[in-house]
Amino acid sequence: MAATAPMKPSHIVENSFVKALAESSILNSVPSQFSFANDSKGFDSDSIPIVDFSLLASDDPDQRAKVLRDLDNACREWGFFVLINHGISDSLLKDIIEASLEYFELPKEDKRRYEAKSSSDPIKSGTRKLLQDIGENLELEEGYIDEALKLNSCFQLYAANYYPPCPQPDQAMGIPAHTDHGLLTFLIHNGVAGLQIEHNGEWFNTNSPQNSILVNTADHLEIFSNGRYKSVKHRAVVNKEATRISVVMANGAAPDAIVSPAGPLVERDGRAYYRPMKFIEYVETMLSNRFQGKSNLDCLKIQDDTELKTRC
Numbered sequence: 001m002a003a004t005a006p007m008k009p010s011h012i013v014e015n016s017f018v019k020a021l022a023e024s025s026i027l028n029s030v031p032s033q034f035s036f037a038n039d040s041k042g043f044d045s046d047s048i049p050i051v052d053f054s055l056l057a058s059d060d061p062d063q064r065a066k067v068l069r070d071l072d073n074a075c076r077e078w079g080f081f082v083l084i085n086h087g088i089s090d091s092l093l094k095d096i097i098e099a100s101l102e103y104f105e106l107p108k109e110d111k112r113r114y115e116a117k118s119s120s121d122p123i124k125s126g127t128r129k130l131l132q133d134i135g136e137n138l139e140l141e142e143g144y145i146d147e148a149l150k151l152n153s154c155f156q157l158y159a160a161n162y163y164p165p166c167p168q169p170d171q172a173m174g175i176p177a178h179t180d181h182g183l184l185t186f187l188i189h190n191g192v193a194g195l196q197i198e199h200n201g202e203w204f205n206t207n208s209p210q211n212s213i214l215v216n217t218a219d220h221l222e223i224f225s226n227g228r229y230k231s232v233k234h235r236a237v238v239n240k241e242a243t244r245i246s247v248v249m250a251n252g253a254a255p256d257a258i259v260s261p262a263g264p265l266v267e268r269d270g271r272a273y274y275r276p277m278k279f280i281e282y283v284e285t286m287l288s289n290r291f292q293g294k295s296n297l298d299c300l301k302i303q304d305d306t307e308l309k310t311r312c
């Protein structure tokens with residue numbers, strides 16, 4: 001059970017409530033309304049991909065070609081990678097985590113002031129270098145991805161998750177299995193592990209250094225790449241000892257961009273495997289029924305030509 005800010009999807013319980021509950025001295029078991037029997041075990045793996053961001057700008061063509069291949073393999077095979085040498089200082093990363101913790105310590109009324117009023121309340125910013133490299137890996141013309149997804153006014157959603165220590169970690173889940181909307185999700189944390197990703201039907205722990213950034217490919221990149229890159233399923237588990245904080249930046253297309261498989265990829269594949277949908281509509285429907293029933297992505301998948309006219 002996580003408290004999330006500033007976006008508060010309807011399934012997430014009141015921020016202050018989870019925190020107060022966890023701090024209550026009489027809490028020694030998970031209340032039944034939060035009980036979520038699960039197998040939260042994950043495997044450790046040393047093959048989780050690592051991408052060295054600094055080498056993407058290398059002048060050495062062989063070095064650059066190698067890191068582009070690393071990025072392509074990571075997006076195709078895991079939908080996930082640990083980004084190192086990204087150029088963001090350790091102190092800035094720490095400050096972001098600190099500021100998020102301060103937010104969770106605020107009284108309930110003060111917290112409200114910072115909550116986004118709706119999902120169309122975007123934070124617009126961000127480097128798009130990785131997306132341009134991804135466009136190159138997909139053999140799209142330079143600038144294609146920027147224009148098709150209107151990246152000069154791209155949508156970024158910031159959320160901070162607070163996971164208090166849990167007396168029965170095997171009876172609760174911080175955030176259940178889901179995929180993210182958007183193109184890429186960037187995640188940092190306070191050094192306490194908890195993110196697990198699904199790979200070949202198994203759950204893997206992501207024990208990454210605190211100064212790295214965890215990146216996962218999300219639904220709109222799966223759609224745009226016509227299924228070459230998979231939106232990875234992930235979840236957050238809790239532990240008995242330590243509070244975990246994660247800060248997530250979901251990086252998407254412009255709110256009014258219609259996201260569909262990229263034209264040149266559809267030509268290469270002979271057909272589109274996903275239906276188009278306006279970016280902001282996707283985000284809004286997803287946030288209103290996240291973790292319940294069929295995912296938006298499944299609804300947009302076209303299984304075969306005979307299904308072209310069917311919808312969820």
Ligand SMILES: O=C(O)CCC(=O)C(=O)O
Nearest residue numbers: 161175194195236246248
């Ligand atoms: O806290 C984490 O590790 C995962 C958070 C997450 O998946 C999300 O906020 O969408």
Ligand SMILES: [Fe+2]
Nearest residue numbers: 178179180234
């Ligand atoms: Fe997520």
